[in-house]
Amino acid sequence: xxxxxxxxxxxxxxxxxxDQLAWKIAEIASDNAPIKADVVDMVINRxxxxxxxxxxxxxxxxxxxxxxxxxxxxRNGGATVFGMPxxxxxxxxxxxxxxxxxxxxxxxxxxxxxxxxxxxxxNIPAILAVAQQMGxxxxxxxxxxxxxxxxxxxxxxAICLHMHKKDHIAHLCPAQAAGxxxxxxxxxxxxxxxVQQAVHVSFTxxxxxxxxxxxxxxxxxAHAGKxxx
Numbered sequence: 617x618x619x620x621x622x623x624x625x626x627x628x629x630x631x632x633x634x635d636q637l638a639w640k641i642a643e644i645a646s647d648n649a650p651i652k653a654d655v656v657d658m659v660i661n662r663x664x665x666x667x668x669x670x671x672x673x674x675x676x677x678x679x680x681x682x683x684x685x686x687x688x689x690x691r692n693g694g695a696t697v698f699g700m701p702x703x704x705x706x707x708x709x710x711x712x713x714x715x716x717x718x719x720x721x722x723x724x725x726x727x728x729x730x731x732x733x734x735x736x737x738x739n740i741p742a743i744l745a746v747a748q749q750m751g752x753x754x755x756x757x758x759x760x761x762x763x764x765x766x767x768x769x770x771x772x773x774a775i776c777l778h779m780h781k782k783d784h785i786a787h788l789c790p791a792q793a794a795g796x797x798x799x800x801x802x803x804x805x806x807x808x809x810x811v812q813q814a815v816h817v818s819f820t821x822x823x824x825x826x827x828x829x830x831x832x833x834x835x836x837x838a839h840a841g842k843x844x845x
Contacts, residue, residue, distance in 0.1 A: 622774065633808075638790070638815070642807035645763050645794040659761050662726060663744075666737050667698070669725045670718035674699045678831040679718045682838065686714035695745035708745040709845045715741040716838025728769055731776040732784045735837065739764030742792045742841030743799055756799055764795030781822055785840045789818035792844035810844075817843050 620640060625631045633639050673679050679699075686697050686706045695711035696702050698718045706714075716738065719725055725737040743764055747757040768791035777784050793814040797807035818840050824832040 636808075638811045639804070639808050641767055641790065641794050641811050642797070642804045644767060645797040645807045645811075646802065646804040651759065651762055655762060656758060659758050659765075662737055662761070662765075663740060665725055666719050666740050669722055670698045670715060672724070673718050673721035676721050678834040679714075679721050682714045682717035682835065686710040691749070693749060693751075695748040705748075708749040709842050711745040711748070712742045712841040712845055713835075713838045715745065716841045717834050720837045721834040728772060730769075730773040732772050732778050732787065734768055734772040734784060734787060736765045736768045736791075738788055738837035738841070739768055739792050739795050741838065742844050743795045745841075746796050746845060747799055750800065752799055756801075760795040760799030762795075763798035764791045767791040767794045778822070783820045783822050783825065783836065785836050786815060786819045788837055789814040789840040789844050792841050796844060814844050 620637065622637055670679075674683075683697055683699055687700070689707040689710040691705055691707040694705035695708045696704070697706055697711050697714045700706075719741055720735065720738060723735070725735055728734045728736050740761055743760040744757065746752075747760065752760075768787060771787040771791065772784070775787070777786055790811045793810045794807060797810060802810075820836075824830055824836065
């Protein structure tokens with residue numbers, strides 16, 4: 617295990633690219649490391665788990681609403697959407713939106729609690745939708761999901777966003793971007809820029825999780841996935 621000291625750097629203080637957290641994440645995403653058999657088995661379990669909770673939530677209002685939006689964006693050679701026939705395909709961004717909402721709506725999928733909160737299974741819909749649209753195989757999909765999980769869990773272990781009143785979706789979006797980078801075998805430089813942008817566009821407050829929780833709680837991870845794509 618490698619440990620990195622992370623802190624905020626003012627713009628006047630030069631930090632070499634190789635020492636930036638986004639670059640280290642990009643290196644993980646592009647390192648082509650071998651995956652152990654027990655990890656493969658666990659990823660398969662997580663895919664089944666995600667699909668199960670998504671189907672259980674298929675008729676709930678937020679899920680139906682997100683699915684209706686996805687249906688408005690059909691695409692030949694796109695991605696499938698839970699609740700729709702498999703021969704109907706949709707733009708992967710919108711499939712991510714619909715499927716990500718279905719997976720999160722009931723909050724019954726996997727949970728990892730450390731310095732902050734997380735549901736690492738939220739990585740799967742975005743990576744899977746891109747894999748379908750880009751014609752990737754199961755091995756490539758599995759590698760992408762492993763990266764998403766590794767980055768997400770590491771960020772949740774190390775950085776508490778809650779104490780700064782930031783929503784933990786800001787951990788998820790860069791993990792999803794990294795996972796997609798692995799899936800597509802993108803170069804480190806490209807993933808580096810994608811991870812930085814993912815952090816930038818996904819920083820939100822915890823307002824939607826306070827008081828009377830709105831349906832945005834279900835949409836938030838899917839929105840992060842759409843941004844990551």
